[in-house]
Amino acid sequence: MRAELRAWAETLRARAEAHGLSFPPVLFQEVEPEEMAMLAAYGGFPRRYPHWRFGSEYLRQREVYRYGLGRIYELVVNTVPVQAYLLKGNTPLAQKLVMAHVYAHADFFQNNLAFRPTPKDMLDEMAHHAAYVERAMERHGARSVEEFLDMALSLETLIDPHAPYIQRPEEPEETPGPARLRVRPYLEPFVNPSPEPPKEAEEGASPKPLPPRPTRDLLGFLARHAPLAPWQKGILEIVREESLYFAPQGATKILNEGWATYWHTRLLLPLLTPEEAVEFAELQAGLLAARGFNPYRLGYLLLKEVEERWDKGRFGPEYEALPLGERLRYEKPFGEGRKKLFQVRTVYTDLPFLEEFLTPEFALRHRLLLPEDLPRFEEAKRALLFRLTNLGYPVVELLDANYGNRGELLLEHLYEGMELDLKKTQAVLENLHRLWGRPVHLKTVVGGKETWLKAG
Amino acid sequence: MRPIERDLERFKEIVRGEVKKRAREFLTREELFGEVEGRIVSIPLPQLELPKIVYRDPLGEGLLGGGPGEEALGAGGHIPVAELELEEFLDLMGEALRLPRLKPKGEGEVTEEAFRYTTIARKGPRGLRHVRRTLKEALKRTLMSGSYAPESPRLSLEPEDFRYRAPKKRPRPHAQAVVLFALDVSGSMREEELKLVKTLSFWITLWIRRHFPRLERRYLLHDAEAWEVSEEEFFRAREGGGTRLSSALLLAEEILKGYPEAFYNRYLYHFSDGENWHGDTPKALEVLRRLLPSLALYGFAQVQGPYGQGHFLEEVQDGLGDREEVALAEVRGREDLPRALRALLGGKGEGRA
Numbered sequence: 001m002r003a004e005l006r007a008w009a010e011t012l013r014a015r016a017e018a019h020g021l022s023f024p025p026v027l028f029q030e031v032e033p034e035e036m037a038m039l040a041a042y043g044g045f046p047r048r049y050p051h052w053r054f055g056s057e058y059l060r061q062r063e064v065y066r067y068g069l070g071r072i073y074e075l076v077v078n079t080v081p082v083q084a085y086l087l088k089g090n091t092p093l094a095q096k097l098v099m100a101h102v103y104a105h106a107d108f109f110q111n112n113l114a115f116r117p118t119p120k121d122m123l124d125e126m127a128h129h130a131a132y133v134e135r136a137m138e139r140h141g142a143r144s145v146e147e148f149l150d151m152a153l154s155l156e157t158l159i160d161p162h163a164p165y166i167q168r169p170e171e172p173e174e175t176p177g178p179a180r181l182r183v184r185p186y187l188e189p190f191v192n193p194s195p196e197p198p199k200e201a202e203e204g205a206s207p208k209p210l211p212p213r214p215t216r217d218l219l220g221f222l223a224r225h226a227p228l229a230p231w232q233k234g235i236l237e238i239v240r241e242e243s244l245y246f247a248p249q250g251a252t253k254i255l256n257e258g259w260a261t262y263w264h265t266r267l268l269l270p271l272l273t274p275e276e277a278v279e280f281a282e283l284q285a286g287l288l289a290a291r292g293f294n295p296y297r298l299g300y301l302l303l304k305e306v307e308e309r310w311d312k313g314r315f316g317p318e319y320e321a322l323p324l325g326e327r328l329r330y331e332k333p334f335g336e337g338r339k340k341l342f343q344v345r346t347v348y349t350d351l352p353f354l355e356e357f358l359t360p361e362f363a364l365r366h367r368l369l370l371p372e373d374l375p376r377f378e379e380a381k382r383a384l385l386f387r388l389t390n391l392g393y394p395v396v397e398l399l400d401a402n403y404g405n406r407g408e409l410l411l412e413h414l415y416e417g418m419e420l421d422l423k424k425t426q427a428v429l430e431n432l433h434r435l436w437g438r439p440v441h442l443k444t445v446v447g448g449k450e451t452w453l454k455a456g
Numbered sequence: 457m458r459p460i461e462r463d464l465e466r467f468k469e470i471v472r473g474e475v476k477k478r479a480r481e482f483l484t485r486e487e488l489f490g491e492v493e494g495r496i497v498s499i500p501l502p503q504l505e506l507p508k509i510v511y512r513d514p515l516g517e518g519l520l521g522g523g524p525g526e527e528a529l530g531a532g533g534h535i536p537v538a539e540l541e542l543e544e545f546l547d548l549m550g551e552a553l554r555l556p557r558l559k560p561k562g563e564g565e566v567t568e569e570a571f572r573y574t575t576i577a578r579k580g581p582r583g584l585r586h587v588r589r590t591l592k593e594a595l596k597r598t599l600m601s602g603s604y605a606p607e608s609p610r611l612s613l614e615p616e617d618f619r620y621r622a623p624k625k626r627p628r629p630h631a632q633a634v635v636l637f638a639l640d641v642s643g644s645m646r647e648e649e650l651k652l653v654k655t656l657s658f659w660i661t662l663w664i665r666r667h668f669p670r671l672e673r674r675y676l677l678h679d680a681e682a683w684e685v686s687e688e689e690f691f692r693a694r695e696g697g698g699t700r701l702s703s704a705l706l707l708a709e710e711i712l713k714g715y716p717e718a719f720y721n722r723y724l725y726h727f728s729d730g731e732n733w734h735g736d737t738p739k740a741l742e743v744l745r746r747l748l749p750s751l752a753l754y755g756f757a758q759v760q761g762p763y764g765q766g767h768f769l770e771e772v773q774d775g776l777g778d779r780e781e782v783a784l785a786e787v788r789g790r791e792d793l794p795r796a797l798r799a800l801l802g803g804k805g806e807g808r809a
Contacts, residue, residue: 038460047459052470053506055463063539130459146466154506394509419512427507 005030008096015267016103020342023106025081028099030088036072037061039085043246044077045126049133049238050142051149074098078249080120082106093272093279097264104263107345108256114248114349117164122245129238136231148232151431152219152239157393159240160216161247214397218411219243221398227437250391254350258299261287262341265300290367302353305362306344311337327361351388354381386416394420396442408456409436413444420444422453429455471538472548474501479552483793484655497545501538546666553794556803558667558752560721571623580620589619633668633721633752635661636708639690640728642679642699649759652787653727654691656757659797664723674711680733682707701732701768702740709747717750724751725800730758731766740768741775748781755783755800 009028016023031039041058042048064070073090077083084102086095109115119125137145160166183191211221219240223233249256265284272280288297309315313332322330344353360377363369369377389395395414403410409432413420425442432455433440439456457465475482482499540548549555576589594617598604637657665671675690676682682703708724715722724747732740748754758769769784776782783803785796 038458041460041463050459050463050466052463052467054460055465055467056504058460058464059467150506154508157508392511394511396509413509421510421512424507425509428509431507 002030004092005095005099009099011271012096012100012103012267016100016107016263019263019266020338021103021107021263023082023103023110026084026102026106027081028084028086028102031085032088033065033071034062036075036085036087037065039075040072044075044083044085045123047127047130049130049149050137051146051153053153074102076102076105076109077123078109078115078118078120079123082109083123091279093276094283096271097268097280097283100264100267101260103267104260105256107263108252108259111346112248112252112256112349113347114252118245118248125241125245129242132234132238136235140229140231145231145235148235149239151435152235154428154431155219155222155435156239156243157391158216158218158396159220159243159247161244161251161390163217163220164244210401211398214399214412216395216397218396218398221401222435225401226435228435247391248349251349251351251388254295254299254302254388255345255348255353256299257296258301258303259345261296261300262303301366302357302362303341303344305365306357307337307341309337310340311335324361324364328365351385354388355385358384386418394418399443403441407438409438409440411440411442413442415445419446422446426453426455429453470504471499471501471540472544474504474538475499475540475545475548476552479549480794482549483553483659483797484790496539497542499538499540499545504538542662543666546662550663550666553798554803555663555798556801558664558721558801560668571625573621573623575622575624577620577622578616578618580622584621586619586621590617593617593619632670632672632719633664633723634672634674634712634715635664635723635725636674636676636711637690638676638678638682638704638708638724638726640679640699640701640704640726641677642697642729642731646761649729649761650691652759652790652793653757655793656727656787656797656800657725660723660725660755660800663797663801668721672715676704676707676711678704678707684711699728699732700736700740701726701728702736702743705740705743705747709743712747712750721752722750723753723755725755725757727757727759728768729761729766730768732768737768737771741771744772744776748776748779751781753783753800753802754781755785757785757787757796757800760786760788 005028009026013026037058038061039046040061041054048054061072065072071087073087073094075085082102082105084099084106086098090098133145133149180192210225215221217240219236222228223236223240226233226236228236268280288294288300290297311334312330313319313334314327314330319327319330344357348356358381360369360374363377364371364374369380373380395416397412397414398409399412400410402408425444429440429442439454442453444451444453550557573584576586590613591611594611594613595604597614597617598611639653661671661673673687674684675687676684677690678700680698680700680703684707704726712722712724744754756769756772758766769786772782773784777784780802783800785799786792787796
């Protein structure tokens with residue numbers, strides 16, 4: 001990287017740390033648009049397993065750049081050290097902005113609790129996965145591995161994003177048999193008779209339900225229990241692991257981008273020359289444009305709001321009790337804004353973040369809402385939170401893997417008032433049926449009535 | 457090859473396979489019809505999407521500025537679209553439908569003059585200044601005049617030193633073609649038959665243009681008389697009186713005089729239900745016999761309407777069927793389209809049922 005940029009990286013790093021951000025070393029690298037398109041298609045990694053959907057995404061990214069429909073200024077990868085790619089050809093100011101932005105992302109990755117369980121050596125993991133799939137292709141044929149990957153990837157949303165946190169004590173052993181007396185071997189059958197053979201009705205019946213409790217971790221379950229070749233189970237593990245790795249990024253998009261925007265503004269603004277200030281304002285205006293859903297804008301504004309409220313003491317029972325109009329003017333110097341921000345960065349994901357801080361007064365102040373729409377605020381907010389739940393995907397649980405004692409799968413869609421796309425869902429169930437080898441059922445709701453879908 | 461290129465190649469391979477598999481379906485896709493002029497064809501390919509369990513209604517924008525719609529790893533519900541260059545798309549269709557390659561007839565090849573900036577001139581606009589050549593000239597002049605000083609090798613440029621890139625004429629071979637569509641509007645051709653004609657002429661146009669980038673199109677209608685119309689007019693349903701197929705052929709002969717066969721590959725397509733006035737067929741065949749030697753192809757498609765059909769196809773078959781410029785096809789419905797298209801483009805031996 002150019003010496004000038006490196007000097008700026010140093011300056012910004014020192015400032016970030018002085019302000020209380022903490023992060024592992026960050027490696028900056030300038031890349032050409034083509035390479036940026038490749039990295040974007042690969043989710044930020046230089047190597048992924050072979051699959052056509054990366055090619056499709058790469059093509060899309062390249063076209064977007066070619067036709068000037070958008071550009072990726074930067075990519076940050078959650079690894080240790082943090083890998084950051086800057087687009088070659090950004091103006092010097094844009095590069096500075098982006099580097100400050102990157103340090104804040106790095107801080108977020110290191111400190112936000114949602115990222116606690118993600119592996120930090122994902123660069124190596126991804127390369128292992130690539131090698132694994134490539135080897136499988138050599139041994140079992142590229143097309144059959146690809147076909148299996150297509151099936152596995154259609155299930156990639158069927159994970160339990162909380163799985164990495166769940167720790168259950170070992171299941172206790174089955175009730176131990178009666179104590180045995182030590183006797184000479186020939187007396188054994190008389191003194192310690194073997195337990196009664198199982199009755200016909202119990203034969204073949206599983207002693208424990210499978211899975212022992214309903215689970216959302218369908219991919220994990222299949223990797224352990226589906227009647228598949230070892231390489232196929234390996235691929236299911238890979239798809240599951242990568243899905244789990246990317247899940248926290250999806251769940252903290254608003255907060256993470258808001259945090260990075262807050263900090264690049266904070267760190268860079270005092271250092272700007274007058275000419276740079278104009279360019280900065282332009283970049284910032286583009287970034288925070290109020291069109292459609294803009295996670296940068298929402299996250300940034302909401303964090304500023306939190307800071308202001310905790311600086312001015314706008315929280316607690318006394319404040320909450322005030323009517324809306326008075327809340328907007330309430331002020332009681334408190335000065336805990338910065339401290340609160342760091343707490344929010346550490347313990348929240350988007351869903352609780354918006355749940356807690358997206359208030360009618362905020363929506364009014366930033367014109368997310370017209371005053372006459374105020375009565376519908378709660379409803380609109382609930383709709384927004386719903387879209388953020390489970391990354392916008394329906395929640396599906398595996399209830400029973402031995403449904404009707406016939407080894408069939410029974411899944412349930414946890415219906416929350418939104419119906420499934422039956423055609424796509426059916427296609428997924430067909431894939432699942434091919435994997436499991438036995439019929440698959442899914443309970444859901446269509447037109448207000450409980451409905452069962454079936455494949456096989 | 458970089459891994460991403462390998463993934464890209466694989467993706468393209470799948471798209472190509474998909475196009476070939478669904479060529480028959482694309483043949484009758486009406487939304488493609490608007491794209492004759494485009495360089496890129498967008499093909500909706502829902503099969504190329506990995507299915508996921510998603511909500512029926514996309515989670516669109518709401519009161520509070522919307523939700524993460526597209527952001528959320530794919531939940532959003534748009535149909536994936538593959539884009540192909542028109543040429544590549546046509547080649548794939550051609551392969552799948554086994555369309556014959558069209559070859560320019562010997563004389564049909566014309567050359568046109570094209571300019572390329574390959575030479576150097578002493579005069580020209582500033583923007584075309586050739587810096588290296590200019591400096592070289594200055595250096596030459598300084599050396600020759602003996603004023604060159606190696607210890608301070610500065611060149612001062614004189615007007616005579618300047619050199620400019622200049623265009624040079626280069627002949628570029630270019631095949632041209634004209635295609636003339638004639639449509640019989642005498643009563644029995646209705647909406648559905650007209651649709652088949654439209655589909656056929658759309659694909660005939662595309663395929664001829666694939667081989668002759670400079671293609672002119674003319675359209676004419678006829679019942680007992682023939683008259684020329686615009687492309688739009690051509691496809692409007694209407695009914696007329698009796699039929700004289702010869703009238704169309706005579707007008708075609710007239711129009712084609714503007715396209716000398718030395719410079720043009722001339723294609724004539726005639727769509728009719730095959731019913732002709734009793735005494736007219738010998739006349740039509742006579743005109744045809746005169747026209748054929750100058751044509752690349754005469755394609756006659758007999759479209760079966762609801763009121764039975766005529767016999768012109770048989771008459772041409774009997775009279776001129778052995779001429780290689782004659783391409784005949786019978787179209788009774790949608791499922792005949794691939795075979796008819798192939799036959800009308802000169803694919804031999806498969807025109808008739």
